[in-house]
Amino acid sequence: MNSNTSKYTQLIKQEAKRLGFLSCGMSKAGFLEEEAPRLEKWLKQNMHGEMGYMANHFDKRLDPTKLVPGSKSVVSLLLNYFPKETQREGSYKISKYAYGTDYHFVIKDKLKQLLHFINEEIGEVHGRAFVDSAPVLDKAWAAKSGLGWMGKHSNLISKQVGSFFFIAELIIDLELEYDSPVTDHCGSCTACIDACPTEAIVEPYVVDGSKCISYFTIELKNEIPSEMAGKFDDWMFGCDVCQDVCPWNRFSKSHREPLFDPNPELLEMSKSDWEEITLEVFQKIFKKSAVKRTGFNGLQRNIRFLKD
Structure with missing residues (x-):
């Protein structure tokens, strides 16, 4: 070396x-x-x-x-x-x-x-x-x-x-000094498996992507299957449930990247505000956001699905 x-x-x-x-x-x-x-x-x-x-x-x-x-x-x-x-x-x-x-x-x-x-x-x-x-x-x-x-x-x-x-x-194409993997510290905890609203974590370490709320709200281009009604826990874009319940996230500290700060309006909006969102407001709040992946129509579809 x-x-x-x-x-x-x-x-x-x-x-x-x-x-x-x-x-x-x-x-x-x-x-x-x-x-x-x-x-x-x-x-x-x-x-x-x-x-x-x-x-x-x-x-x-x-x-x-x-x-x-x-x-x-x-x-x-x-x-x-x-x-x-x-x-x-x-x-x-x-x-x-x-x-x-x-x-x-x-x-x-x-x-x-x-x-x-x-x-x-x-x-x-x-x-x-x-x-x-x-x-x-x-x-x-x-x-x-x-x-x-x-x-x-x-x-x-x-x-x-x-x-x-x-x-x-x-x-x-540069040779470097390589690090070693760390050990698994999940132990007997099953918080994420128990909390997943759609039971997408089918067994420890295996997620059925086609059952995940993130998949339905972002990747799926057609209508969301009706059997999923009532299972989305109010998530309209993505889902953080499995991370929110993870004990290791007690150690999360807020980021220092100004570009990741949201438009203040995003934090203030209520359900009725979202239900009445216009294209203009969508473009203002999500100007350069990843939410553009689902687009205005996709977000509206997700909100309709949650509301019905």
Whole structure:
């Protein structure tokens, strides 16, 4: 191993911290052996529902060297999005991650800065930045890099900060010092399984994506099946129930990223305000938000479904 490997690893971790990332971990790029049978089984059981893209690029999804030729390392990064304030009680709810500016833009920008820094300080390094925008198994890589363990709700959990964070990665052709995975600290707790309104966590560590409220309110393009009526617990975009009940989220601290702060109106709106929302108000509140994924019509469909 190159004597500079350790130095480069530390440099990247320090810069990641300076850019506002919660933590940064390194893994050797290669085939994800343990994930392969899991992903195959999940797809065979149709747990991806209408998310057809999950079945595409199976090989690339499991091996970043096929996605980024010549890559040697996966640099995994976490960015906190836990908000200072949440929506008013008794209103229709949106997932906390969608309160502010769409995370894709915010994180992509930080990743570009990090890649630029690596090229300035270390030399010519080739690679690509990913924010759940390509077939990369973010959570598996973050777990492999020691940033947390995969909880029973299939989200990554960190002992220090809980689970309200985004995961992103740089896949680069630079050899680094690699981190080791941490142990699982879910123990006998089943809080997330017991609390899931649609029973989407079919067994510990397995989520049936096609039963998840996030799937119905964001990914599903058609009408929401009537048998789901009354099960959505007032969630109109995404769902945080499994994270809200997780004991490790007692350690969540509010983020320091101004771009993730919501439009103040979002926090104040009541159910009747949402039911009467106009396109103009939607565009103002969700100007650069991830809520644009479901769009004005999609959000209206979700609200109608909750109201009926």
